Every structure is written in C-alpha cells, then in structure tokens.
Amino acid sequence: xxxxxxxxxxxxxxxxxxxxxxxxxxxxxxxxxxxxxxxxxxxxxxxxxxxxxxxxxxxxxxxxxxxxxxxxxxxxxxxxxxxxxxxxxxxxxxxxxxxxxxxxxxxxxxxxxxxxxxxxxxxxxxxxxxxxxxxxxxxxxxxxxxxxxxxxxxxxxxxxxxxxxxxxxxxxxxxxxxxxxxxxxxxxxxxxxxxxxxxxxxxxxxxxxxxxxxxxxxxxxxxxxxxxxxxxxxxxxxxxxxxxxxxxxxxxxxxxxxxxxxxxxxxxxxxxxxxxxxxxxxxxxxxxxxxxxxxxxxxxxxxxxxxxxxxxxxxxxxxxxxxxxxxxxxxxxxxxxxxxxxxxxxxxxxxxxxxxxxxxxxxxxxxxxxxxxxxxxxxxxxxxxxxxxxxxxxxxxxxxxxxxxxxxxxxxxxxxxxxxxxxxxxxxxxxxxxxxxxxxxxxxxxxxxxxxxxxxxxxxxxxxxxxxxxxxxxxxxxxxxxxxxxxxxxxxxxxxxxxxxxxxxxxxxxxxxxxxxxxxxxxxxxxxxxxxxxxxxxxxxxxxxxxxxxxxxxxxxxxxxxxxxxxxxxxxxxxxxxxxxxxxxxxxxxxxxxxxxxxxxxxxxxxxxxxxxxxxxxxxxxxxxxxxxxxxxxxxxxxxxxxxxxxxxxxxxxxxxxxxxxxxxxxxxxxxxxxxxxxxxxxxxxxxxxxxxxxxxxxxxxxxxxxxxxxxxxxxxxxxxxxxxxxxxxxxxxxxxxxxxxxxxxxxxxxxxxxxxxxxxxxxxxxxxxxxxxxxxxxxxxxxxxxxxxxxx
Ligand SMILES: Nc1ncnc2c1ncn2[C@@H]1O[C@H](COP(=O)(O)OP(=O)(O)OP(=O)(O)O)[C@@H](O)[C@H]1O
Ligand SMILES: [Mg+2]
Numbered sequence: 001x002x003x004x005x006x007x008x009x010x011x012x013x014x015x016x017x018x019x020x021x022x023x024x025x026x027x028x029x030x031x032x033x034x035x036x037x038x039x040x041x042x043x044x045x046x047x048x049x050x051x052x053x054x055x056x057x058x059x060x061x062x063x064x065x066x067x068x069x070x071x072x073x074x075x076x077x078x079x080x081x082x083x084x085x086x087x088x089x090x091x092x093x094x095x096x097x098x099x100x101x102x103x104x105x106x107x108x109x110x111x112x113x114x115x116x117x118x119x120x121x122x123x124x125x126x127x128x129x130x131x132x133x134x135x136x137x138x139x140x141x142x143x144x145x146x147x148x149x150x151x152x153x154x155x156x157x158x159x160x161x162x163x164x165x166x167x168x169x170x171x172x173x174x175x176x177x178x179x180x181x182x183x184x185x186x187x188x189x190x191x192x193x194x195x196x197x198x199x200x201x202x203x204x205x206x207x208x209x210x211x212x213x214x215x216x217x218x219x220x221x222x223x224x225x226x227x228x229x230x231x232x233x234x235x236x237x238x239x240x241x242x243x244x245x246x247x248x249x250x251x252x253x254x255x256x257x258x259x260x261x262x263x264x265x266x267x268x269x270x271x272x273x274x275x276x277x278x279x280x281x282x283x284x285x286x287x288x289x290x291x292x293x294x295x296x297x298x299x300x301x302x303x304x305x306x307x308x309x310x311x312x313x314x315x316x317x318x319x320x321x322x323x324x325x326x327x328x329x330x331x332x333x334x335x336x337x338x339x340x341x342x343x344x345x346x347x348x349x350x351x352x353x354x355x356x357x358x359x360x361x362x363x364x365x366x367x368x369x370x371x372x373x374x375x376x377x378x379x380x381x382x383x384x385x386x387x388x389x390x391x392x393x394x395x396x397x398x399x400x401x402x403x404x405x406x407x408x409x410x411x412x413x414x415x416x417x418x419x420x421x422x423x424x425x426x427x428x429x430x431x432x433x434x435x436x437x438x439x440x441x442x443x444x445x446x447x448x449x450x451x452x453x454x455x456x457x458x459x460x461x462x463x464x465x466x467x468x469x470x471x472x473x474x475x476x477x478x479x480x481x482x483x484x485x486x487x488x489x490x491x492x493x494x495x496x497x498x499x500x501x502x503x504x505x506x507x508x509x510x511x512x513x514x515x516x517x518x519x520x521x522x523x524x525x526x527x528x529x530x531x532x533x534x535x536x537x538x539x540x541x542x543x544x545x546x547x548x549x550x551x552x553x554x555x556x557x558x559x560x561x562x563x564x565x566x567x568x569x570x571x572x573x574x575x576x577x578x579x580x581x582x583x584x585x586x587x588x589x590x591x592x593x594x595x596x597x598x599x600x601x602x603x604x605x606x607x608x609x610x611x612x613x614x615x616x617x618x619x620x621x622x623x624x625x626x627x628x629x630x631x632x633x634x635x636x637x638x639x640x641x642x643x644x645x646x647x648x649x650x651x652x653x654x655x656x657x658x659x660x661x662x663x664x665x666x667x668x669x670x671x672x673x674x675x676x677x678x679x680x681x682x683x684x685x686x687x688x689x690x691x692x693x694x695x696x697x698x699x700x701x702x703x704x705x706x707x708x709x710x711x712x713x714x715x716x717x718x719x720x721x722x723x724x725x726x727x728x729x730x731x732x733x734x735x736x737x738x739x740x741x742x743x744x745x746x747x748x749x750x751x752x753x754x755x756x757x758x759x760x761x762x763x764x765x766x767x768x769x770x771x772x773x774x775x776x777x778x779x780x781x782x783x784x785x786x787x788x789x790x791x792x793x
Pocket of ligand 2: 190282
C-alpha cells in the first residue's frame with residue numbers, strides 16, 4: 001500500500017521516532033517507511049542537506065530511538081541560553097564553521113511540497129521564511145529580526161497580523177532575560193506572550209495554570225495552531241505524558257502549581273538538555289493573598305526563581321526568565337506577586353489599560369433570590385434567543401438527569417410563584433425572613449451559604465485524562481473549529497450565580513421557556529460538565545448558568561452577554577468574569593443584578609483574620625459599585641485597579657447613557673436608624689440583664705433568639721408596631737433612646753434605605769470584634785447616597 005508522506009511520518013512517530021526526525025527523513029528519502037527508518041538510524045550523514053533550524057538546538061548525532069536527541073552542546077559545562085539573541089549568535093557561529101544551517105534554509109524554502117511543510121512544520125521552520133542574508137543580518141540587528149520572525153509566526157501559525165504593543169514589550173523583556181509582570185485586560189492576548197518564545201527558540205515553555213479546564217482549552221487551541229502541548233495535573237492518569245514532557249516532547253507544558261513544584265529536578269534536567277525558554281505563571285493574581293482568588297500552592301512557586309537561576313545551575317548563563325500574567329491585579333496585588341514569586345528586582349511591569357471599550361456595563365436591581373424575578377429579569381434574553389429559535393428549531397434541555405437528582409429543586413413557572421413581593425409588602429417579607437430564620441436557626445447571611453456556594457474547582461476536579469495535544473494537521477483543522485455558520489449571530493450568554501442551586505434553578509427555568517441552557521457547577525457530574533464545555537465551545541448552547549467554577553481564562557470569542565445574577569465576591573472577580581464577553585472586539589453587555597436584600601457572603605475558604613477583613617472590604621467595594629449611579633461604570637472598574645482613566649467616561653454604560661438619577665438626602669432616616677442599631681448593639685454587647693426587650697416589642701424567647709442577628713426590617717417593623725398599638729406610650733423607648741412617635745421612613749426612600757441598612761447590618765452581624773468601626777464608618781458615609789437605578793427608572 002502506498003502511503004502519503006504524512007502517513008509515513010505518523011507511522012514513524014508511532015514507532016517511537018521523534019517527529020522532527022521523521023519529517024526530515026521523509027523529506028530526504030521519500031515516502032518509504034523502511035528507508036526513512038534506515039535514514040534516521042544511520043544518523044542521516046548521507047545527505048547532510050536537510051537540517052531544520054531546530055537542529056541548532058538539538059544535535060542529532062547522539063540520538064537514541066524514541067527519544068528526542070540530546071544536543072551535543074549540552075555536554076557538561078555548556079551554557080544554555082535563554083533568548084533568541086543567543087540563538088542567533090549560535091546560528092552565526094555555526095554558519096561560520098560551515099554548518100549546514102544555511103542549506104537547511106534553502107532546502108526548506110525550496111521544498112515544493114508546501115502542504116506537507118505546513119501540516120507538519122517543525123518548531124523552527126518559521127526561520128525558513130527568512131533568507132540566509134536576513135538571518136545573518138539578524139545577528140547584528142537582532143532586535144528588529146526577532147520582530148520579523150515573530151510576525152512570521154503570527155501570520156503563519158496564528159493568522160494574526162501584528163503584535164499588540166504590550167505583547168511586544170513583554171517579548172522584548174523576555175529576550176533581555178528579564179522577569180516580567182504582564183498586566184493586561186481580559187482577552188487582550190496575554191497567552192501569546194508566553195507561547196511565542198517556544199516557537200521562536202525551539203526550547204520549551206512551562207506554563208503554570210490554575211485549572212485543568214483552562215489548560216485543556218489552551219492546549220487544544222495550540223494544537224490547532226500546530227504547536228504541540230500537554231498538560232500535567234496532580235490527578236494525572238497517564239504517566240507517560242509527564243515522562244514524555246520531561247523528555248522534551250512538547251513545546252509547551254501546562255502544569256498546575258502542585259505538580260511543577262514536584263517536578264523541579266526533572267525540569268532542571270530538561271533545562272539542561274533542551275532548554276527552557278521561559279516559566280510563565282498565568283492568572284498570577286492567584287499568588288496573592290490579597291487577590292480575589294488566592295491559591296496557597298501558587299505561593300510556593302518562588303521555588304522556580306531559586307532553582308532555575310544561573311547561580312544555581314552552572315549550565316545557565318542567565319536566569320530562566322519568569323513571566324507572570326494577570327488581568328486583574330490591584331497595585332497592592334501586583335507588588336505582592338513580584339515579592340512572593342521572588343522575581344528579580346529588575347522585573348519589568350508591562351502594564352496596559354484595563355479598559356475594555358466594547359464592554360457595556362450596567363447595574364440593575366432585582367430580588368435575585370426569588371424565582372418570581374426570573375421572568376422579568378430574563379425577558380430580554382428570552383426574546384433575543386426566541387427570535388433565533390424560530391429559525392433554528394427545537395429547544396434543548398441540557399441539564400442531565402443526574403443533575404436533577406442532585407437537587408431537591410421543585411420547579412415553578414413564573415405564573416405559579418406565590419412569594420410575596422417585598423417591595424409591596426414589607427411585613428410579609430419580614431415574616432418570611434423570620435420564618436426562614438426560625439426554621440433553620442441560621443442567620444440571614446448564613447442561610448445563603450447553605451452548602452450551596454462554590455469554590456473554584458481544584459485542578460483535579462475536572463477529571464480529564466491529562467493528555468497530549470500534538471500539532472493538528474491541516475486537513476483535520478476544519479473538523480475541529482466550528483464554522484462561522486454554526487455560530488449564532490446573537491452569541492452566547494453566561495449567567496453567573498452565587499449558589500449551585502440557583503445555577504440549576506435558572507438553567508431549568510430557561511430551558512422551560514425554550515432556550516438552550518445548561519447549568520454548570522462543581523457538584524454536577526463530570527460528564528455533564530465536560531459536555532457543557534464542549535457544547536459551549538461548539539456554540540450548541542445559548543446560555544450557561546454557572547457558579548464561578550466556570551470559565552476562567554477561557555477564550556471564546558462570541559460571548560455577547562455576561563449576567564451576574566447576584567453579588568460577585570470582589571470587583572476583581574467581577575471584572576475577570578465580565579471580561580469573558582466581547583473577546584471578538586464587538587459590543588458586549590455585562591449586567592450586574594444587585595439584590596440589596598441579599599447580603600453578599602464570602603465563599604468558604606481558609607482565611608486569616610487579615611484576609612477575612614480584606615475579603616469583606618472587597619465585598620463592600622462590589623456593593624459600592626452596585627450602588628454608585630453617578631460615575632461611569634468602566635471608570636470605577638479601571639480605577640479600582642489603580643489606572644488613571646484618561647477617557648473620563650466610556651459613553652456606553654448605563655450611567656453614561658442615562659445619566660445619574662436624582663439624588664435624595666436621607667440623612668434624617670439614616671441617622672435615626674443608625675441610632676437604633678447602635679443602641680441595640682450597645683445593649684447586646686453589655687449583655688444587660690435589664691435589657692428592655694419590651695422596648696423592641698420582643699416579649700418571648702423566640703423573638704429573643706431572633707434578636708441575636710436582627711435585620712433592619714425587624715427594627716423598623718417593631719418601631720412601627722409600637723406606633724400603632726392602641727394606647728401606646730407617647731414615646732418609643734428604643735434601647736434607652738427616645739424616638740419620635742411619628743417616625744417612619746419616607747415612602748420615597750424607605751424601600752432602598754432599608755435595604756442598604758439591611759445589607760450593612762448583615763455585614764455587621766458577620767463581623768468579629770474589632771471590625772465594627774469600619775462598618776459604622778461606612779454606614780455614616782452612606783447617608784448621602786443616590787437612589788439605585790431601579791428606584792428612579
Ligand atoms: N496581536 C493580536 N492581534 C489580534 N488578536 C490577538 C492578538 N493577540 C491575541 N489575540 C487574540 O486574542 C484572544 C484572547 O487571547 P488570550 O486568551 O491570550 O487572552 P488573555 O489576555 O489571556 O485573556 P484572559 O485574561 O481572559 O485569560 C485570542 O483569541 C487571540 O487569538
Ligand atoms: Mg489568559
């Protein structure tokens with residue numbers, strides 16, 4: 001049977017030969033497997049013609065079957081260089097010595113079998129796009145030449161026409177052997193900063209990444225760009241992948257922090273034999289205790305600087321550069337990243353604007369907790385996709401049977417919701433809350449925690465076989481990339497919710513009204529999660545309703561809407577999640593539905609006292625963002641990261657387009673309520689035996705129990721009650737304070753001021769000693785606050 005050249009190459013690779021050797025052999029001897037084997041085993045001295053540029057890094061004479069060759073230059077004492085400039089220098093030296101590299105360029109360029117070259121182009125064939133003269137010039141004008149080479153890689157591998165300026169800066173820093181912290185907006189293209197060095201040098205890049213799903217996503221993408229990659233996780237099932245990675249079989253190795261720490265020795269060996277161009281630490285905010293997603297294992301990455309520096313490894317001339325990348329780091333976090341990773345004192349910080357001009361931010365207020373709000377809040381979404389449904393056909397309920405079993409959710413459609421609307425009837429709402437408090441004995445804030453909250457899935461959670469991703473031949477590419485036709489014009493929506501239960505509830509609701517929606521949270525079966533990922537990437541879904549477990553760093557171009565249905569944990573988390581929209585540069589919407597009745601709670605996590613205080617501060621920053629109706633949303637967000645927002649306003653957010661609503665002074669109400677709360681807590685703290693519970697209208701033990709963690713409605717309704725009792729005292733004595741009998745919040749303000757205080761009070765209830773002042777300061781501060789958007793529009 002006649003085999004094509006690609007098939008012969010495949011066969012050779014299956015036999016255990018290195019792909020570069022296989023390619024080289026097939027080029028030299030044609031499509032005969034036997035001849036190719038002989039050619040490789042003989043060390044192919046016969047022709048001397050073809051030598052890919054990669055052979056500058058790997059000398060073939062010492063090769064053994066099934067393993068990548070040990071470069072002869074790595075005999076002990078030789079220095080591995082970490083940059084392209086050094087790479088060029090060695091090119092030049094070899095040329096002067098009559099090395100066959102010059103021929104290699106000619107041979108490659110003159111190869112008539114263009115398709116084959118494209119399909120299986122080995123790492124450094126990019127250099128074949130330059131003439132010998134260019135390369136030689138490159139030695140003296142290396143800086144411009146590396147850019148040319150990069151351009152060639154961009155065009156040929158990624159289909160991209162130019163580098164972004166931050167990418168250029170990050171790459172120049174790497175070329176100068178320096179550590180680098182890259183801060184660039186979500187979706188701006190940080191990955192290229194660490195992917196290019198691998199292709200440029202033929203050395204290996206090690207990328208530390210926090211999530212298996214993210215690594216998987218990136219590896220798959222790289223294989224489409226004909227770049228071999230693998231990912232290693234602590235739950236790895238296939239040991240061979242790690243073994244092969246440590247033998248230099250993949251250009252890019254994605255690895256979780258736990259694993260990279262374990263692999264220090266093999267990586268040192270790899271650095272000596274093949275060269276490691278760079279350690280990239282992606283999602284570097286995970287390093288910082290003050291970041292929104294601290295992962296203790298990331299802190300241990302300081303071992304990289306210690307173990308891969310020239311002073312420890314005699315074969316290195318320079319420290320292997322570290323590049324840390326993130327889209328969400330405040331100034332404090334940036335500093336912490338550099339210090340914690342022990343990055344060099346000369347670390348360059350490449351900072352670009354965090355501003356994403358195509359993201360249209362807005363805040364709406366809603367009672368997200370109640371299913372009765374779904375119909376109103378998701379109407380636009382339903383309309384949008386229903387239009388499309390008419391042309392596209394059937395609905396698809398993607399929630400798996402298993403996921404239904406997992407929840408005791410009883411579905412109500414919008415018409416059958418009987419929960420009392422808080423806005424209309426505060427008393428009922430209070431009863432409702434009281435019943436809740438009473439029934440489970442938990443405070444309001446705890447109730448929301450239940451066991452429903454999600455943390456980021458750990459790297460092991462995704463349960464994907466840790467695989468290898470070899471360069472995908474051209475003919476296979478089309479099968480894997482969804483065609484433009486498949487893409488729905490209106491794009492995809494991700495709805496982020498605070499609890500697992502809501503992810504299922506809302507997905508179910510949306511499926512019920514005919515949308516293609518799926519729930520995603522870490523408690524759902526792995527099979528289901530993989531399916532959701534797949535369907536999301538293939539545009540088979542319209543909406544994914546997810547906890548924060550979904551999507552970090554995932555690069556999907558056509559996400560048109562990110563809805564946060566409930567408070568995020570921090571503005572960093574919010575901005576990162578919102579940043580998954582509009583990665584194609586087209587307009588995309590990021591809506592936060594803020595529920596003032598619902599105290600944001602911290603997801604469970606081990607935190608020190610300081611970290612807890614910081615976490616609460618981050619929560620309150622979110623609240624302030626939600627409540628702020630006078631400042632451009634984008635401005636608040638980018639300034640939060642320490643950036644001077646030069647544009648002043650984005651012109652597309654709700655505040656910019658609709659203008660700030662009328663301001664109401666609620667000082668009077670605020671002062672009064674503030675006094676009441678203070679008096680109450682004064683009494684509780686002093687544990688006065690004579691605490692006049694009657695003053696609160698609290699006569700029985702049930703109410704006493706409630707009063708341990710009262711909510712504001714509780715205060716207000718008791719005051720009101722006292723006012724309305726016949727023959728009531730002329731004065732209301734509340735915790736020793738005398739309140740005017742006639743007091744009642746004004747109608748215009750009561751609804752939302754009580755909510756603000758509700759929120760504050762819940763925060764207060766969650767606080768330990770020592771943080772109270774902070775809460776009360778804030779309380780004071782918020783006396784002048786604008787009405788939330790929902791009240792005026
Ligand atoms: N120079 C460029 N020109 C055009 N497109 C680019 C360029 N660089 C990267 N991209 C594209 O930008 C998209 C986002 O890239 P990437 O996933 O690296 O973003 P990111 O900065 O890592 O985002 P995140 O912070 O969410 O992880 C990719 O689809 C990539 O192809
Ligand atoms: Mg990224």
